[in-house]
Amino acid sequence: MQVAYSRAEERAGARVDVQPILVAPSHGDDHCLLDALPLAAGIFCMKSGKLWVQALNKQFFDLAYCHGCPEKFSELFHHYSDGLGGDFIRSFLADPANAVDELELTEGTGLNRRFLKLKIAALTPAADRTPRCLLSVVDRTIEIQAENNLRAEMLRDSLTGLPNRLAFTEAVEKAGETLSRDLGHAVLVVDMLRFSRINESMGGIAGDELLITFARRLVLALRAGDILARTGGNEFGILVSLRRGIGDALKAAERIHKVMAAPFKISELEIRVECAIGLAMMHAGQDPEELFRNAQFAVKQAKGAGKPQVYEPQQATEARRRFSIETELRRAIEKEELKLFYQPLINLKSGEVAGFEALARWEHEDRGEISPSEFIPVAEESGLILHLGRWAMDKAAHTLADWDRKAGKPLPLYVGVNLSAIQVARDDVAALVSSALKSSGLAGKRITVELTESSIVQDPARATRVFEALKALDATVAMDDFGTGYSSLAYLQRLPIDVLKIDRSFVTGMMVDPDSVAIVRAVLGLAEALGMSTTAEGVETVELATTLAALGCASGQGFHFARPLEAEAAFAYAESRRQ
Structure with a gap:
């Protein structure tokens, strides 16, 4: 069935013209090609410096939500041709040998957002030597949404609902890009002390309940913009922004100790939970993992000192030397x-x-x-x-x-x-x-x-x-x-x-x-x-x-x-x- 529809005269001088659009089934080699393809596809060409649509298959109409209506598709195509999609087709038709042949395109917002993949291939020119191409479009929305959901799960701690270690590392890396003279950042690592004893004596369910409650209290100690993550079994990481240098980080540690001062009620028992806090200041160009390890090292120092400790490079150097000596002493x-x-x-x-x-x-x-x-x-x-x-x-x-x-x-x-x-x-x-x-x-x-x-x-x-x-x-x-x-x-x-x-x-x-x-x-x-x-x-x-x-x-x-x-x-x- 061939549906003839044209607005070329109505849109004189416009960049896009719609010639008669063929809706499968149709005749001719090109139309048979479109009918045989299982995905949305269309044939486009350049004529008199304008982008024309020669033919589309049914899947293309469905993908555009036009349901076989050429008029509706014409309006939609005129709208999108001025964007990335139209530029993509025109560039390829102008120079097929050097132009890119794939494009990831996003359209819409919110729940209506769609992720499309466009792929283009050259066709033999028309009888009048007009350059033509075959454009295929794949809707990857479901695939992308599944990937995003999977990634969200990968970045979330299933017990507390907080970001996990991977998400925290990404947040630290992103924060490193915003360092300035007026805004700094620090990483705090909070380690719940004697958690293993509580877990062993009261059971895993009580231990999980304690971790969840502990995490909720940590949230109370945060300011707007601070990021809390569960980075290990009984270990939590906090990314804090600093306006007044290390003093802000130490105040954050003080707030944490205050919210942990009251006993926890777990399984009808009141338990006092102490924590060790290590702090490490972020420096420009610093690797996020290195920064986190520095804070973890400070936690070890805090366990011995009984109070929050700030990472000191000299102490870490000595620790690395001791580890090096251990390895070489064994040998x-x-x-x-x-x-x-x-x-x-x-x-x-x-x-x-x-x-x-x-x-x-x-x-x-x-x-x-x-x-x-x-x-x-x-x-x-x-x-x-x-x-x-x-x-x-x-x-x-x-x-x-x-x-x-x-x-x-x-x-x-x-x-x-x-x-x-x-x-x-x-x-x-x-x-x-x-x-x-x-x-x-x-x-x-x-x-x-x-x-x-x-x-x-x-x-x-x-x-x-x-x-x-x-x-x-x-x-x-x-x-x-x-x-x-x-x-x-x-x-x-x-x-x-x-x-x-x-x-x-x-x-x-x-x-x-x-x-x-x-x-x-x-x-x-x-x-x-x-x-x-x-x-x-x-x-x-x-x-x-x-x-x-x-x-x-x-x-x-x-x-x-x-x-x-x-x-x-x-x-x-x-x-x-x-x-």
Whole structure:
């Protein structure tokens, strides 16, 4: 059926003319082409500098809501041809080889908004050489709406209804584009403390109820424009705008603490919930993930400090260094790159070497010497102290056995090895010492295990079992750094301790501080009363050595006698002191 309709004369000089529009079924190769296509399609051409519609199929009329009415389509096409769609067709007809052949087009607003995809292809020119093209149109509205709905779900936390971590990151990135001298931004991370205990004791449903209530209270602390998101299990992120710098962010943290002050009523119980808050200031060009990690790092600091903390780059640098040291320390232990040095312990009466304290040293190929005060805490925090302690015990025992072989007889020397409180808590210390004694062939009395007061205080019952097991091996037990911890006299009386090592902080002050002398004298008297021996740390002058000997201290160690020495030098030093 062919419907003839034209307004060319009525619209003289207009940019668009509508020639007779063919509504399928029709005749001719072009019309058969349109009839065969399953999607909306039409044939367009340029004639006398004007855009003409030669033919449309039924789907095109339906897509335009014209329902086969050429008059209605003509009015609609005249309206839209002056926009992007018309420019798209004209550009292609003018230069098909270089023009774009696809266009995403949006029309309408609100619920009537439609998303169309236009694709264009060249056709053979008409008999009069007029350029022509085939335009197909796909309505992607349902597809786009489904994508938008799916994206909205992807950006929403299903429990609280808040934006999730991904949405928060996008919001932070967008805020970074609006930074100015007058308007800044900060990210706050709020961590609900002890949530796991509440969840475990009251159940998951109560835990979810608490999270929802917690989120609602956070909303009360926000100002207009602030963005709240649930970024983890019991972690929330807040993006705040700043007019007065960090002061605005700290006030936001203060408001959060205020709204959390009242108890939460969950399952007929009143629960007080505390939170840790970390803050990080946004800088121009900063990666959103980096900014969020900075705030998370500040949260960790806040948990220790008990109050909101602002991210400090220096602290983060130190944390990264500790992590780097942990990674490299693990590798160094595996490759046996650490060494044991031995500091002599001198009998203050005879002047001979009574024994040595084994001290771990690490010479890094790039960083140089890394102090034990830096890598030992990292080893304790990461658990590497267990591997390090086993290595030190075994190495020290075998070194002492090697010295015996060089001397041709058992030497009157012992070696002291430090064990941390973590080793006492997690490792089988007695089995560790027993293995070192068996593999080296040493007698138990040749090994002195040095333990700090903290290893006793943390778990007195376990410490008692460890001490008794060590004494069963005939090993010597020394309490290191005595006087700096929290030991009670009851521990000293009950535990089988052989040696008290007086901390260097008391020893080094003896010549100028009467209180230090009194403390050292008291420790020596206490040790004598309990049948214990004593060793003074930090003996750096001959006057100190003489004074300690006069007070009755059995042995001393310090730079006055020798610095920590490598194994061969330590053996030579011991031999020289006996001559």
